[in-house]
Amino acid sequence: MVMEGEKLWTPRQEFADRSNIARYQRWLKAERGIDSADYHALWRWSVKDTAGFWASIWDYFEVQSDTPYRSVLQRPADGGMMGTQWFPGSRVNYAEHLLRQEAEGGERPVFHHLSETRALATMSWRELGRQVRILATRLRAMGLQPGDRVVSYMPNVPETAIAMMATAAIGCIWSSAAPEFGVKTVIERFSQIEPKLLFAADGYRFGGKDFRREEEVRRIAGSLPSLQKIVWLPYLDPQGAPPAMPDLVSWNALMDHPEVPREGFQFTRVEHDHPLWVVFSSGTTGLPKAIVHSHVGVLLEHYKLLSFHLNLGPQSVMFFYSTTGWMMWNLVIASLLTGSAAVLYDGNPAYPSPDFLWKLAADTRATSFGASPTFVQMMEKAGLKPGEQYDLSALEGIVVAGAPSTPETFAWFYKAVKQDLWVTSQSGGTEICSGFVGATPTLPVHAGEIQTRMLGMDVHAWTDDGKELVDEVGELIVTQPFPSMPIHFWNDTGGKRYRESYFEVFPGVWRHGDFIKINHRGGCYIYGRSDSTLNRFGVRIGTAEIYRAVEQVEEVADSLIVCVELPGGNFFMPLYLRLKPGATLDDALRKKINARLRDDCSPRHVPDRIYGVEAIPYTLTGKKMEVPVRKLLMGWPLEKAASRDAMMNPESIDWFVKFAQESTDYDWRGTAAAAKA
Missing domain, CATH: 3.30.300.30 (ANL, C-terminal domain)
Incomplete structure (x- = not known):
């Protein structure tokens, strides 16, 4: 029986030394004169000198902006977190940075994609860039302007990623719902933001069964008076005729246009507070909260998260099973920032056999594999030993997310997959499209324990009266602002709902709604929601x-x-x-x-x-x-x-x-x- 906190893995010196975060620490010492003895010293500096840390992220990743920023952050007059502006004066584009590796990537795969309707295939960096530019150009030709909302009711396929990137490329605002969502759930989300264009698929296949969505799309479109155009993807039936709906154009017709040269295409670089996308909360106290993130805030946060806490780079292949209705899909696409390839899968994760995702990981040479504790329990009950069945020699790290992990969850990977494996657990949320606590490749792994607080995230455990706790369970709070905080909620006059959601319990301090314990060595344990949001199998309801x-x-x-x-x-x-x-x-x-x-x-x-x-x-x-x-x-x-x-x-x-x-x-x-x- 493995004990909570038992050490299960220590990084090889070579693995730690070549990690992205070790490289960043060497850069900090050479360029900034900041010499951090270990990760914990680096974290303390990152939350003490907030401006200095995030400025270093901007410079280290060479963020491209039309204009220089006036300051790293600008707090509101009351000195609190809510309303903090990040890199005012800058003009950036998130999609432009996603495609920065196109020239160098060339014919190297950027997507490995598989579904229950399509065989495993790859898409190259060059082909992705080509399709994004064509689609972005056609969207502009339709009259879409920066700030217009574009929504998606599509599965986890390359076309959805292309649609998101093209939307962001021209300064429009993206939002997505998974095709298994019911009509009412989708309308409650999309009607709040009044979209002009809808990307929709004819259906999806799950567990060998087809689910057609023509009627659902018709009802959704009929309930969105702002909608001007529907782009129809024939996914279940590629040869099928589009339904008779007004203002509908097929994906294939839209993409059947001349190539747009990379040198001749202009990304719309937008101001620091321009919305990138709207992601939705689970709707605990009424309509789901329409959470708005900015280009610059998400860009800085994702560079940090994916490079330093997931250790992704041009040789990486990231796989995390997700639908398009969960923020983890956004993070999988964000892996492109690092030059990593991403694995996209649409279908039942245990069909036609319980070990199906491990076969996919082996076939794609995945270096990072995402799993939920529930998935691990299913594997263990089935008696599976993926490490014996498949070639997982490329696999370096595991990301366990979606629910609190037990010591047994961690131990299973070392017994059934491989012994030299960086098994990590992460915790964050849709609100920040990232994590508060997670992993670093330079620290050991302890059973059931999240390795550390992430850089720039000033996370603590507090009692109900605001006293800090160590080795005890308390409320997860954050005392310093960070770039991927929502810039606002859509249609939230005066920020009332935003303030009530995160800043009402401890004024001026972010209260996330999770129970957390931070031990004496900085390891973290999440014990579920402290509010009434339902968290079932990694999906917040x-x-x-x-x-x-x-x-x-x-x-x-x-x-x-x-x-x-x-x-x-x-x-x-x-x-x-x-x-x-x-x-x-x-x-x-x-x-x-x-x-x-x-x-x-x-x-x-x-x-x-x-x-x-x-x-x-x-x-x-x-x-x-x-x-x-x-x-x-x-x-x-x-x-x-x-x-x-x-x-x-x-x-x-x-x-x-x-x-x-x-x-x-x-x-x-x-x-x-x-x-x-």
Whole structure:
């Protein structure tokens, strides 16, 4: 049995010395006179001298700007984090930097791509640049201007990456939803930002089954009055005729235009606060938050993250299983900043066999492999040993993300894959499109432990009254601004929702909503969400999305849902219902509710169990008490989980107290012990 914190791996000296971060440290010493004895000294400097650190990132990666920046950062008048401007005066383009390696990359693969409808193939740097320039030129010809919104309802295929890069290249604002999202979920997101153009695919294949999306696209388009054009990708049926929809053009027709020479193409370099994309939160307290990031902020953060914390470079091949509705897809595409190739896969990760992704990793010579703790548990239960079955000699690092990792998760890689392996865990969020805590190739790996706080991220564990904790669990907070903070939320007048989301609990300090423990050596442990956002199998789900679907079922009067992280990377997501008089919670109603959630939202929104209750607990201000119920299920005593005095209907909590004590449908004990440590 592996113990938490047990040392599992120490980097070879040669591996550490040739790492990107070691090279950066040597550059800092030569160019800036900053001599950091080890990573921890480097981190302390990066958060103490915020301006000096981020200026060094700008210079080290030779960011291209039309004009020089006036200052590295400009804080608001109140001196807080919210509203900080980064590199004001600069004019950059994110897509231009993604394609900087095109000339040098030439015919070298930039994408290895595979799906359940397409065989494994590659796309070269030269071909990617050619297609991005053609598409960007056609978008300009359609009249799209910088600041216009372009959205996508497409799978994880090269065309989606090309569409994103072409959109950013001309200064338009990108947003993406995965094709498995239900119509309502997509409309709730895209209607907020009023897009002019929609990229849409005819469907997708998952687990050998086709899911056509013509009707869904028709309904989405009909609910977006701002939409002027649809670009149609015949993906499931390449020879199929486009549907009869107004203002629709096929992808193939759009791309059937002369090549645009690299020397003659102009990227639209935009101001420091110009939006790059809109990514959406999970919608816990209403409509999903439309989170806006800037070109310059994401560019600086991604250079740092991918180079220093994932150790990617021109010889790397990055693979992380993701859909286009998750920020990890953005990060996979961002790997191009380092000259790395990326692996794109659309389909079921365990189809036609549980070891399928390992075969893909071997076939593409992946150097970095992304996995979730749930995926690892599935591998272990299947008795798989990928290291014996496949040639994984190119593999250097593992990125475990999407949920808290256990010591057993780490140990499995060393037993079943290979012994000389940099196994890392990362944690961040859609809000920052990056990580707060993660890895560095110069530190050892300890079982279940995230190696360190990332450079430039002044992360701490705090008590509820703002005292710092070491070797104890507290709230994850960040005390210094960083470039990939949202520049704002879309349509958030006065920044009210932004402030409430991250700066209300500790004024002027970012509170992320995760439980974290930072030990005496700087290692980090994430213990799940401290707020009510559901985190299931690495995908954050909003409770409001589920309520909007469930409470339209005729028999349902009210509902409450929570998600509890369990030991071994598992989750328990129960749904509690108050039914209307005369209704009965039988199998037929359960099936009806699950079908509604699957169709309106996605399969991930379907709960593990459905229970009937007499009443749903509410606060005095009318908010459903999701966090207190979740804490009860994690083993917290009532007096620490909730205050009856703050409840609209105090007696309603008694059922949940009894349920948490007596239910055998889940085992929370490992998580409860961690949460209350």
